[in-house]
Amino acid sequence: MEIWFNPACSKCRGALGLLDAEGASYTVRRYLEDVPDAAEIREVLARLGLEPWDITRIQEAAAEELGLKEWPRDEESRDRWVEALAAHPELIQRPIITADDGTAVIGRTDEAVRDALRRGGRP
Numbered sequence: 001m002e003i004w005f006n007p008a009c010s011k012c013r014g015a016l017g018l019l020d021a022e023g024a025s026y027t028v029r030r031y032l033e034d035v036p037d038a039a040e041i042r043e044v045l046a047r048l049g050l051e052p053w054d055i056t057r058i059q060e061a062a063a064e065e066l067g068l069k070e071w072p073r074d075e076e077s078r079d080r081w082v083e084a085l086a087a088h089p090e091l092i093q094r095p096i097i098t099a100d101d102g103t104a105v106i107g108r109t110d111e112a113v114r115d116a117l118r119r120g121g122r123p
Contacts, residue, residue, distance in 0.1 A: 004031040004044075015095045018113045026097075035086065057090070
């Protein structure tokens, strides 16, 4: 398992604490420093079963500057959204946990983190 982690985020810290409490085997990726490229974002989206606008933090300043609220949410605009996330990783919803079974979850709740654990990641 891998967790895309921002130490300033309480949801990320909570997810990490739960992973530790459950004895999970994982790696931490500080995605604001080790920024995922567009291909990695596309892979995580496929694992999540979501679209890029589904994992975009629209309330962030960068989103407002880019005018994301007005961007179309359709197949033709998908690459534009992915490129925006790669260029502005602070827009990526967090934490994202990739499970050993090839899926991923957005671990904002204990239930979602436990779902990732059920999918794999225990020692």
